[in-house]
Amino acid sequence: MNTEILGIALQIILMVALSYPLGKYIAKVYKGDKTWSDFMKPVEKMIYKLGGVNPQEEMSWQTFLKALLGINLIWFLWGMILLLLQGVLPLNPDGNSGQSVHQAFNTCISFMVNCNLQHYSGESGLTYLTQLSVIMLFQFITAATGMAAMAGIMKSMATHNARTIGNFWYFLVRSCTRILLPLSLVVGILLIAEGVPMEFGGKKQIETLEGAPQLISQGPAAAIIPIKQLGTNGGGFFGANSSHPLENPTYFTNLVECCSIMLIPMALVFALGFYLNRKKLAYSIFGVMLFAYLVGVFINIKYEMGGNPRIDAMGILQEHGAMEGKEIRFGSGATALWSVSTTVTSNGSVNGMHDSTMPLSGMVQMLNMQINTWFGGVGVGWMNYYTFLIIAVFISGLMVGRTPEFLGKKVEAREMKIATLLALLHPFVILTGTALASYLFVKSPGFVAAEGGWLNNPGFHGLSEFLYEYTSSAANNGSGFEGLSDNTRFWNYSCGIILILSRFIPIIGQVAIAGLLGKKKYIPQGSGTLRTDTATFGAMTFAVILIIAALSFFPAHALSTIAEHFSL
Amino acid sequence: MNFDVWEFLICILSGIAFFGLFYKCIDWFDKI
Numbered sequence A: 001m002n003t004e005i006l007g008i009a010l011q012i013i014l015m016v017a018l019s020y021p022l023g024k025y026i027a028k029v030y031k032g033d034k035t036w037s038d039f040m041k042p043v044e045k046m047i048y049k050l051g052g053v054n055p056q057e058e059m060s061w062q063t064f065l066k067a068l069l070g071i072n073l074i075w076f077l078w079g080m081i082l083l084l085l086q087g088v089l090p091l092n093p094d095g096n097s098g099q100s101v102h103q104a105f106n107t108c109i110s111f112m113v114n115c116n117l118q119h120y121s122g123e124s125g126l127t128y129l130t131q132l133s134v135i136m137l138f139q140f141i142t143a144a145t146g147m148a149a150m151a152g153i154m155k156s157m158a159t160h161n162a163r164t165i166g167n168f169w170y171f172l173v174r175s176c177t178r179i180l181l182p183l184s185l186v187v188g189i190l191l192i193a194e195g196v197p198m199e200f201g202g203k204k205q206i207e208t209l210e211g212a213p214q215l216i217s218q219g220p221a222a223a224i225i226p227i228k229q230l231g232t233n234g235g236g237f238f239g240a241n242s243s244h245p246l247e248n249p250t251y252f253t254n255l256v257e258c259c260s261i262m263l264i265p266m267a268l269v270f271a272l273g274f275y276l277n278r279k280k281l282a283y284s285i286f287g288v289m290l291f292a293y294l295v296g297v298f299i300n301i302k303y304e305m306g307g308n309p310r311i312d313a314m315g316i317l318q319e320h321g322a323m324e325g326k327e328i329r330f331g332s333g334a335t336a337l338w339s340v341s342t343t344v345t346s347n348g349s350v351n352g353m354h355d356s357t358m359p360l361s362g363m364v365q366m367l368n369m370q371i372n373t374w375f376g377g378v379g380v381g382w383m384n385y386y387t388f389l390i391i392a393v394f395i396s397g398l399m400v401g402r403t404p405e406f407l408g409k410k411v412e413a414r415e416m417k418i419a420t421l422l423a424l425l426h427p428f429v430i431l432t433g434t435a436l437a438s439y440l441f442v443k444s445p446g447f448v449a450a451e452g453g454w455l456n457n458p459g460f461h462g463l464s465e466f467l468y469e470y471t472s473s474a475a476n477n478g479s480g481f482e483g484l485s486d487n488t489r490f491w492n493y494s495c496g497i498i499l500i501l502s503r504f505i506p507i508i509g510q511v512a513i514a515g516l517l518g519k520k521k522y523i524p525q526g527s528g529t530l531r532t533d534t535a536t537f538g539a540m541t542f543a544v545i546l547i548i549a550a551l552s553f554f555p556a557h558a559l560s561t562i563a564e565h566f567s568l
Numbered sequence B: 001m002n003f004d005v006w007e008f009l010i011c012i013l014s015g016i017a018f019f020g021l022f023y024k025c026i027d028w029f030d031k032i
Helices: A002-031 A036-051 A061-088 A101-112 A130-157 A167-192 A221-230 A251-277 A281-305 A307-312 A331-344 A359-371 A380-400 A413-443 A443-450 A462-472 A490-517 A535-559 A561-567 B007-031
Strands: A205-209 A215-216
Touching: A002 A130, A002 A205, A002 A251, A002 A331, A036 A167, A061 A101, A061 A130, A061 A167, A061 A307, A061 A413, A101 A130, A101 A331, A101 A490, A130 A167, A130 A221, A130 A251, A130 A380, A130 A490, A130 A561, A167 A251, A167 A413, A205 A307, A215 A462, A221 A251, A251 A281, A251 A331, A251 A380, A281 A331, A281 A359, A281 A380, A281 A535, A331 A359, A331 A413, A359 A413, A359 A462, A359 A535, A380 A490, A380 A535, A413 A443, A413 A490, A413 A535, A462 A490, A462 A535, A462 A561, A490 B007, A535 A561
Parallel strands: none
Antiparallel strands: A205 A215
């Protein structure tokens, strides 16, 4: 047990220690300062030339967003066509067929929005071509899209009276070539050294210990897993994701992959401080996020390492904790740490079955996604926090009788309207989806039966499975409770719609707030200015997030995870 | 391959419609 705790502490220290210098480097990349990665300039020039874009052209926030949306629409069409036609395209040694239309719709949108919700199994649902040219490609560019949007907001915050927020293509390309690609190469090499496959030969036949032949799926997994983790994507090469022995073979790979999940989201908070030259603000935000993350880690470790009371009552020894749905090579502690890391960051990869975790651990996993601001997805996680910062500035400004200002810009009705809309959109889509699924399950048993029945565990846990699925979709997380039979028309379409709405409306709103604030007159800091880089303001933001985001979901949790906890 | 042309067209067109909606959101947020 002590070794497990030591391993967890080591991973958290490693994440924080690595994220600080990385944050400094990321700030330099977006500022255009000289870095060791300048050797990528010719590659970047070629990409700009091929795309016919001028990376030096300054964009208004509207033009910036139109570029972001335009390229995403092209990716949507690209993904749909390849996923449907993959069965007749090359690099398909296992002879897998094309996806059905509703499955392709869900898969394409899911990967295009950096969610990676998977209603298929990678071994049979994709070919090597689509794994690389849809899944891996999207894992790079969608992560870079979120980072580019954050870079635009940082630029607007850094400049006084600016009508432009930088160039979307410049930030997008640099995010890929100078941040995601080099880090993925390092992680990929470590994974290959530990036995993760990187080949195109199709299924391999082996002989089991009993002497029976068995076919083992493999493929270019080592190319995809690093970006899956670093880009907070989470979509596994194999159906079992990072609990699969070829996707995450050892405790060391588990440590590397778990740290990779947190690395860039943590680093981006520091990057903000370096970019704006406001390190105190970054430390205050980082402190709030780290505190919330550690509370979740503590709760999940306590419940997962403590074991299941029902099994205790049967007189069965649980010295390794609640091991149902977990891998022996990782243990319950490291699995609990992963379950919190993957849900605070909207990553969604799993190294154990979340459906099997204790009810309150499940509640923490869902709350992380329902709050969706503690580090969050690369770029977009911090942007969600930015929404709440604006709300916190406005509320605390009114409370103490000071002008609501953030970094020298007055926060007024327009920004507040957008921030409030965004803060309410998230619970609205999750709870509406869950209510609709619950209604259909009770009132339309014929429809549900025609879809395969959906649930194996009705009751409190069944409601948790519905709630988790829509929460994961809305948070663009992608993990699942997996007890739900979700590869059906209802789930593929309803989750697909929630995925796309929950990705782009917040990005548009947050960039709009930054653009609108950017154009305002800069007011130098005075005695009447509300300080936003203090621990007090950090605590205020934490309270605002908890009240608005977390409490919206309390009634749903009372009927699902909390009720299940008390029924044990 | 389980392929339905009408379902495919509806999916593609609804995807395009979503992006149309997002383009409109830019204007709405600008004028809000």
